[in-house]
Amino acid sequence: AMEGGEGARVREGDVAVLKRGEVYKAVPVLRRRKIIFEKQWFYLDNAIGHIYGTTFEVTNGGNLQPKQEVEETTTETKEAGTDNRNIVDDGKSQKLTHDDIKALKDKGIKGQEIVQQLIENSTTFRDKTEFAQDKYIKKKKKKYEAVITIVKPSTRILSTMYYAREPGKINHLRYDTLAQMLTLGNIHAGSKIIVMETCAGLVLGAVMERMGGYGSIIQMYSGGGPVRAATSCFGFPKLFFDNLHEFPLSKVDSLLSRTFSTETLPSDFEDNTLVEEESNGLTGEKQTSLQETEEEPTTEAAMEINQTEEQETVDINADDVEFKENKEKENKESVREKQIKQLERRRKLIEAASLLREKNADGLIVASKFHPTPLLLSLLEFVAPSRPFVVYCQYKEPLLECYTKLRERGGVINLKLSETWLRNYQVLPDRSHPKLIMSGGGGYLLSGITVVLDKGKSDSSNLEALKMEEPSAKRCKVQDLHC
Amino acid sequence: MSFVEYGDTIKDGDTAIVFLGHESMFPVKVQHGTVTQTKYGVIRHSTDLIGKKYGSRVTCSKGGWVFILHPTPELWTMNLPHRTQILYSTDISIITMMLELKPGSIVCESGTGSGSLSHALIRTVAPTGHLYTVEFHQQRAEKAREEFREHGVEHLVTVTNQDVCKNGFGVSNIADAVFLDIPSPWEAIGHAKSALKAEGGRICSFSPCIEQVQRTCLAMEEYGFTEINTLEILLRVYNVRTISLQIPDLGKAAEDNSSTGFDSSSPSNQGSLCANLQQGTVQFKSGVPLREMVGHTGYLTFATKS
Numbered sequence: 053a054m055e056g057g058e059g060a061r062v063r064e065g066d067v068a069v070l071k072r073g074e075v076y077k078a079v080p081v082l083r084r085r086k087i088i089f090e091k092q093w094f095y096l097d098n099a100i101g102h103i104y105g106t107t108f109e110v111t112n113g114g115n116l117q118p119k120q121e122v123e124e125t126t127t128e129t130k131e132a133g134t135d136n137r138n139i140v141d142d143g144k145s146q147k148l149t150h151d152d153i154k155a156l157k158d159k160g161i162k163g164q165e166i167v168q169q170l171i172e173n174s175t176t177f178r179d180k181t182e183f184a185q186d187k188y189i190k191k192k193k194k195k196y197e198a199v200i201t202i203v204k205p206s207t208r209i210l211s212t213m214y215y216a217r218e219p220g221k222i223n224h225l226r227y228d229t230l231a232q233m234l235t236l237g238n239i240h241a242g243s244k245i246i247v248m249e250t251c252a253g254l255v256l257g258a259v260m261e262r263m264g265g266y267g268s269i270i271q272m273y274s275g276g277g278p279v280r281a282a283t284s285c286f287g288f289p290k291l292f293f294d295n296l297h298e299f300p301l302s303k304v305d306s307l308l309s310r311t312f313s314t315e316t317l318p319s320d321f322e323d324n325t326l327v328e329e330e331s332n333g334l335t336g337e338k339q340t341s342l343q344e345t346e347e348e349p350t351t352e353a354a355m356e357i358n359q360t361e362e363q364e365t366v367d368i369n370a371d372d373v374e375f376k377e378n379k380e381k382e383n384k385e386s387v388r389e390k391q392i393k394q395l396e397r398r399r400k401l402i403e404a405a406s407l408l409r410e411k412n413a414d415g416l417i418v419a420s421k422f423h424p425t426p427l428l429l430s431l432l433e434f435v436a437p438s439r440p441f442v443v444y445c446q447y448k449e450p451l452l453e454c455y456t457k458l459r460e461r462g463g464v465i466n467l468k469l470s471e472t473w474l475r476n477y478q479v480l481p482d483r484s485h486p487k488l489i490m491s492g493g494g495g496y497l498l499s500g501i502t503v504v505l506d507k508g509k510s511d512s513s514n515l516e517a518l519k520m521e522e523p524s525a526k527r528c529k530v531q532d533l534h535c
Numbered sequence: 536m537s538f539v540e541y542g543d544t545i546k547d548g549d550t551a552i553v554f555l556g557h558e559s560m561f562p563v564k565v566q567h568g569t570v571t572q573t574k575y576g577v578i579r580h581s582t583d584l585i586g587k588k589y590g591s592r593v594t595c596s597k598g599g600w601v602f603i604l605h606p607t608p609e610l611w612t613m614n615l616p617h618r619t620q621i622l623y624s625t626d627i628s629i630i631t632m633m634l635e636l637k638p639g640s641i642v643c644e645s646g647t648g649s650g651s652l653s654h655a656l657i658r659t660v661a662p663t664g665h666l667y668t669v670e671f672h673q674q675r676a677e678k679a680r681e682e683f684r685e686h687g688v689e690h691l692v693t694v695t696n697q698d699v700c701k702n703g704f705g706v707s708n709i710a711d712a713v714f715l716d717i718p719s720p721w722e723a724i725g726h727a728k729s730a731l732k733a734e735g736g737r738i739c740s741f742s743p744c745i746e747q748v749q750r751t752c753l754a755m756e757e758y759g760f761t762e763i764n765t766l767e768i769l770l771r772v773y774n775v776r777t778i779s780l781q782i783p784d785l786g787k788a789a790e791d792n793s794s795t796g797f798d799s800s801s802p803s804n805q806g807s808l809c810a811n812l813q814q815g816t817v818q819f820k821s822g823v824p825l826r827e828m829v830g831h832t833g834y835l836t837f838a839t840k841s
Contacts, residue, residue, distance in 0.1 A: 060734060105735050105841035206635045228629050228768055235628035238607045240658050241638040242540055262659065264638025414541050436543070437590025438605040448773070452820040455775045465554060465602055469773040469822055472625060477765040477834065479752045484745055486767075496822075501554075503590040503602045 060104045062202055067285045068096070068104070069209050071201040073194060076213035078205060078285045086114070092198055104204035109197075112160045119199055133179040147173040163197035170196075183483060205285050207234075207258040214254055214282060215494075222251040222282075223421055223446045226494020228474045230255065233417060234262055236499045237442045241266035243414035244407070246434055248272040248301070248427055250420040253283035255444075259417060260292055268295040270404055270413070272431065274302070274422070297404035304430050307405060412436040419444035424498070425454045429461060437463075437504045444495055451498040463505030471496050536589075537687030538606055538654055539661040545584045545603060550686060552604040552614060553578070562606070562614045564685070575599025606686070608654040618675050621651035622716065622741065625770040626832055631659055633837045634712040634737045638663055643706065643713045643730045645669035645699035645723065647679045652714065657683075657691045666692040667706050667730075669699045699723045704730040715740040716833075720747065721754035728758050728840060735841040743833045751836055760838035767834055773822030782815040 062068055066081045072090045079087050083097050094114035099106070108116035133139075148170060156166050170192050171177050177185060203209055211227035233255070239245060239262040247269055249255040256271055260283070263269065271278050278298050299307075306312035413435045418427050424443045435441060441464075445451050451469055458464050472494065476487040536542040536549045545551055549565045555573060563571050563578075565585060571578045576597030578584065583593050589605040604610060609624050622630075630652070636642060640660045647653055647670035656666050670676040676696040683689045695705045700719060703726030704710070713727040713736070720740040727738050738760065740751050748765055755763050 103734055103841075105839065208632055208635050211632075227632070231628040231632035232625065235609065235624055235631060235655070238609060238658070240539060241662055261637050264663070266638060266662065412543075436541075437588060438603075439541070439590075440607065440609070448822050449820075452775050452822055456820065467775075469775055471771045471773070473769040473771060475767045475769070477748075477767065479745075479748055479763075479765045479836070481749065481753070484749060501590075501604060503604075504588060504592060506592055 060204060062096075062099050062102050062104060062106075064100055067205055067287050068099070069203045069205050069213065069285075071203050071209075072199065074216075076203075076209060076216065078210065078213060089200065092200075094200075096202075099202050102202070104202060107199050107201045109162075109199055116200070131178045132182040132185055134181060136179075136181070136184070139176050139179055145174055145176040146170065147175065157196075163193070166196045167192045205287055207261050207286075210282060210285055211254060211258065214252070215491075218252075222254050223419065223444070224493065224495055225251055225255070225419055225444055225446075226472075226474065226491055228472050229444065229494045229497065230258055230419075232470075232472055232497055233419065233442045233444060234258055236440060236497065237415045237417050238440050239263065239415065239417070243267045244270075244412065246270050246272065246408075246413045246416045246431060248416075248418045248420055248431060250274070250279070250422070251282070253278070253280035255417060255419045256280065256296075257283040257286045257288075260288055260296070261286060265289070265292045265295075267414075268297065268407065270297045270299055270407055272299055272301050272304070274300070297400065297407060299401070299404040299408060301427075303405075307408060308430060308433055312405060408434045414439050416441040418442070423450050425450065425457050428454055428458060432458075432461075432463070432502060435502050437502050439502050440499065441502065442497055442499045444497055446493075446495045448496045451496050454498055458500070461505075463503055464500045465503050467498065467500040469496065469498050536605060538608060538611070539658050539688055539691065541605060543588060545587050545589060547585055548685075550606050550611075551584065551589070552606055552610045554602040554604050560604070560610070560614055562611070573599075573601060575601060608658045611654050611686075612651045615649055615651060617649050618678060619646075619648040621649045623651070623770075623829075623832065624655075625768055626741070626835065627652055627655045629766075629768050630714060630739050630741075630835065631655065633835070634714065634739055636660060636664075636712060640664045640711045641667070641709050641732075643667045643669070643704040643710045643727070645704065645715060646671065646717055647676060647694060648716065649675075650679045650682055652716070653679065653683075653692065654686070654688075656714075657688045661688070661691050664691070667695065667704055667710070668692060669695045669697060669704055671696065671698040699726060702726075706730055708733050711736045713738045718747075719750075721750040724751065724754040724758050724760075728760070731840045735839065738838050738840065740836045741833045742836070743831070745834065748834045748836055755836070755838045760840055762839040763836065764838070765834050765836045767831070769829065769831075771828060772825055774825065776821055776823050777818060778821045778823075779816040779818045782817060 062081055064081055064083060067078055068081050070077045070079060070087070070089050075090055077089050079089075079096070081096050081100060083100075084095060086093055087096060092110050094110045094116055096116065098116040099108060102118065107119045109119045111117050153166065156169065167189065171189065174188075177188065180188065207230070208227070211230050214222045215224075215226050237245070239259050241264050243263065244267055245259055245263070247256050247259055248271075256269070256278070259269060273279075303312055411434050416431055416435050418424055418431070418441075420427065424445050428441070428443060432441065443451065443454065448469070455467055455469060458467060473490075474494065475490055478485055478487055536546065536551075542549075545565055547565060547567050551563055551565055552560050553563050553571065553573065554560045555575070565580050567581050567585065569580045571580070573595055576595035576599060578593060578595055578601070584603060587593065587603065589603060591603055592600050593603055594600045612621065612624055612627070615621070634642070636656065636659045638660060641664055642656050642660060644653060644656060644666060645668065647668040653666060653668055660666060668679070670679060673696050676694050680689070680694045683692050683694070697705065699715075699717060700722040703723075704713070707729045708731070710730045710732060713730055715723055715727065715738070717723060720742060731738070738755070742748050742751065752763055752765065
């Protein structure tokens, strides 16, 4: 409710997404900061204050100028051939040389005009069919017309962007698969959701968007802290983080076996503090990096993820400077301040633990690089009965095992192993067809619903459940053998 | 309970889902003094349901048992009374994400049909958003209103009984998103545009036939929509099975069987053909695709008003 609306303008400090064609890139909106995107460089200064969704042209000196709607000038050539029987590829159809084109560009001539010149200097253009002319123009426009749209981050955009740019960072979770997870998990405002992900915080962000700041989320993490690089790209209001909790996976066992207590809880952290206080040098640095991943993988980390090639060198240097400055600051921080931080983290940990202990979560979302079975068997303990859960895995096989193990455990019904296929279409008059390339795989999902775990009768009920849910197993085996 | 808020215990007036087994369930309106017949016997609402926890196992009169589940839009989609062809959760998921819906979103939808998508939309935009849904069939519009009331979501939805192609959505410049599932969506694109906020929003149209998609895309272009994109999403479901494949007899001496390098089948593999053949088998778990799957529901065309 607090987002969108009239306030949907680009502000300094926002994370915005640049879009050119189907290519996206998330960048921080900062003044006098050089951005390189799709082999072009520019500054975002002029974009500040414009409504998200505005399309800009890149002009000389890297300035952005809102694109004026211009009527298509290229339709004046009404002449067209009917087929390509007389078109010969002699490599000489374009009268402009590379140097000519470069000269045009250097003169600062608009991309639109370059395209027009290319058409005029193409000897074969008039003989091409109408469709081929259209295709030629589109191709040249893509190359020479430097237009960029600045869009507001959303799950749609960020999940598409991550899948295209950094699929490895999100375990190849395709955006339609993420969409399934949110629906199968019945993610909505007011719920209490457990999220275990190693998808750069993208899944967490998607869940946060759907909860709109209502309800609570407990993020389970492994290692030093949760990674939220992608989460920070969403630009959520501060309020959304008030009920976002985190809990270390390594403490799950002790929480379940009730050996986790206020006494034993802070051991890790207290140890850290102790060591740190003794020798402020080395371990101090360790602590810094730890906190970096925990609290502030915000803008820097997020941007780093979305930057590639040339840009990276520029930004990493900038980050390095910042990092050093931070470190010095940290070092100067008084012991007292650190203690306050430790207490704060301890308080948050206790809070997350008590939320989990209630064992009444409204859902569980898992999308990680880890084997899903142990995660499910443990984390389902925290979920109330009659609530959905969804597990993502890049591979099918671990989910087969997970399925079997969940059946043995009981307390779950309606187990479903699924995958979605996504097909994109070109829709044009008389030229509609599925796109040439489709994604080969976007991962697999295992979903189900929790029910009251009847411990006394679990054995017999499991057998019945198996019978209920694997109806034609035997017949299938026979078929397999006949084949 | 409501479709937008979880509750722990079953109450009088709730809509609950009776889960009998694999893909076999039905919705039930919980009412004091009422009984429901299942193949496992009778369920008495007053004693068997009211006050029990959602997710409990309920023993029926013949000794068989069922689970009682909290309703969700997804369970409702699988169990609702059809008045029309409906949208299923796979399409609904991608629609919701691509329309960028979230709490607070204002959505326009037409037609309401059987309310399958409507329930999912309401769930997502609650508690601060709203759904304006338009259905030209009076009886269906009436039935939808009744269901929304029963499901405790009437405050989040307005059902209008009119022809969206002629009269539009009855609202202007307030929607973040518009969804169309009507036979001639191209006739409603203009109305969709004026329903969307002045600063922009998203639109989606669902059509089974490519000819419909083509006309819709042309209309979208004409009305200045950008980012026009058509896609199709297919769900593949896998059955988890333990498969045994026989190792062929290539005439090797019996004692060599152990050295074939395969894990021989365990003795637990009784009852299957393999045991009778006194041959080694290899067992493995497999995700077996269903023999038949849904090959096409509809094309989804998305676009942006900016």
